[in-house]
Amino acid sequence: MILDQIRRLPTWARWASFATLGILVLTLVQELGQNETSHLTAMTTSQTALKWSIPILLAGLGGLFAERAGIINIGLEGMMILGTWFGAWGAFNFGPYSGILIGIIGGAIGGLIHAIATVGFGVDHIISGVAINILGPFAARFLSSEIFTGYQGGSVTQSPRVESVDKFTMPFLAGGYDTPNFLKWLGDKDIPILSDTGNIFRGVMTQTSWATIIALLLVPLSAWILWRTRFGLRVRISGEDPWAGESQGVNVYRYKFIAVMISGGLAGFGGAFITIEMSSIYQEGGTTGRGFIGLAALIFGNWRPGGILAAALLFGFPYALQFGDFDGFASHALLLVNAIALFGVTVWAIRKSKHADAAIAFVLGALSAIWYFVADTVPDWWVKILPYVIVIVVLIFFAQRLRMPAANGQIYRRGQT
């Protein structure tokens, strides 16, 4: 079967195959439907999808560092909120680049609190995380009332407008720096799969913020740090078997502390990204639960950087589709994509003799397909909740196949078993 062969390929080729498969399905759906759904693979869609994926990706990477060190970080949302506030404050006073840096520091403060509670005092990770999720918005509210209300255009719930960082367009491929625009040429040709691919890549390479590029580079960087450096090895032993680590002379507390602060910093980066790159202002409730989605991306990505990126793109896509999809046809076509994916899961489950999984996937897929054929559009609320539904459906099938760090969530006290 194709999937088994894909699994044997090297990593880069495997991901490329999955991406191709995804584009193939998106093109196929466009050919099948009666409505105009080129929005699915339009350049603006991939551009927006990438942007919407970044905060989820950063929150997910944040979760990765904490959970690889054995600390569950459900407080990502609260740290992200601190990031949105500090990002806005920094960007307003010192410019967008400093804004991102200050946002990272804001999130890291949240991480420090979580580390003090969980590592220092041994508080249950979920309880501490929930407390930080409650503290984060409260702190932002207080700070706004003290500081933003004094600014022109600021209030208790929002900051003045802030600038975003510079943009980059790829030369030769997407026509940056007045070079030829190869992908535009390809996209205009209207060749079924090739042009769609061209549009998608043109979207992610055109007017891409440097913050986005840095965030994407953090994926291989995280992988390298965690799996190729001495520091990473020590972080991971703290999450897999802290007692063994301690017996080898690793200061487990220290690595857990650092990892959770990195975790908070990455979530803060995600928050600052929302403020500086997406909404251009700090808005109360502006994270809209993306810290939690990042946590879901971490789980779906099986606690690995590449998986988290894939999950973030998957969850970011339906968000992006809402924009510019005025007739709702593209979001409607997504039902067919869902159905195809679920039927794919059905086939996979039958081959693995998982009959319950196959039955559930088939029923869900059939429902999705029926909805696609009886309705012409989908209501706007369906599009809004789609990322959350995808998270649940994905977990229904794969929750038991995932492997988290062995000592994740356990309260570790030095010298005690």
Added chain:
Amino acid sequence: MKNETIRRIMLALAAPFAAVVFATIASSIFLLIAGSNPFTAYGDMFEYGSRLEIQVDILNRATPLYISGVAAAIGFRMNLFNIGVEGQYRLAAIVAAYVGASVSLPGVLHVGLILLVAMLVGGAYSGVAGVLKVTRGVNEVISTIMLNAIAISGLIAWLVREWQAGGSVDATATNVGIGTEPIDESGLIPNINSWLEIFTRDIGKGKELTGVFLVAIAVGILYHILINRTRFGFDLRATGINPFSARVGGVSDKKMVLGAMVLSGVVAGLVGMAEIAKLGRFNPNFVGGLGFAGIAVALLGRNHPGGIAIGALLFAFLDTASGVLQVTGSASREIVFIMQGIILLAAVIAYEVVQRFRIREEARLASALLEGEAQ
């Protein structure tokens, strides 16, 4: 023996007391940095909070907080984290408001039906997370967070338009006048001002003490009985303390997870009832955030029925009494958010420290006894 009891109570109170003191000091520092006088601010709040009418407001605020706290505590008791109270109570409120408005029944039955519907909807929605956990191994923290988002930005956004009084409206309509059909007078839980006025002077300024206050008390008593006096409660606590030995003892953890999850949702369904009794309908401005506040209150009260009540009253006092700060201008009212956040975090840490102290103490006592026997 008596000394021992006093000592135990003192130890139990030490943590929350330390947390409140710490939070007060920390907030005072924040106030000083912001250029306000903390003593004036606290003085204003206490003076304002000592008025009867404001105390009624505090009880009205504490009522849903308490119910929400109990809902969260039921799960916490067995290390099951129902983060989904927020979505459960809002969904329950809109369905209950719709059903309540579409029937006309005599008083008690009407109120009973609305409460029943709310509990059923809350329980069913939290049950989804329970089923996902026991059949598919989906972590309840993630699933309830997702179900929150699905309920709030999906189901409720849809239902509130679908059930709009006088026909549905389109998405762009303003919020004014939006809401479900009003519920008949017979379906609204009456206020219990007359009960309170037995002890106090007449309540002025048109303030009403919500009748749901009595529901909250009933919930608290039932929660106490359930946890401490029933087989289910025993199994629940046993699973929370040590799931493995509980399983060896014949407790089906799947049943317990499902049972605790559904029960938590059933209680969560009642959270919105005070607001429904006040408004007589569900509208898009329906009170939010009670689910998360309830988690805070449950953590503060250590999942103990009395502790949750103290936590709910404390948070309700801060929420309500801070209103005066806007009038007197002695500090920004948002300082209470900081206070609540710090109290919560400090309490959680203090409990852990006291707990560890207690274990050490017991170990020392035991070894002292053993040594005594050896001699």
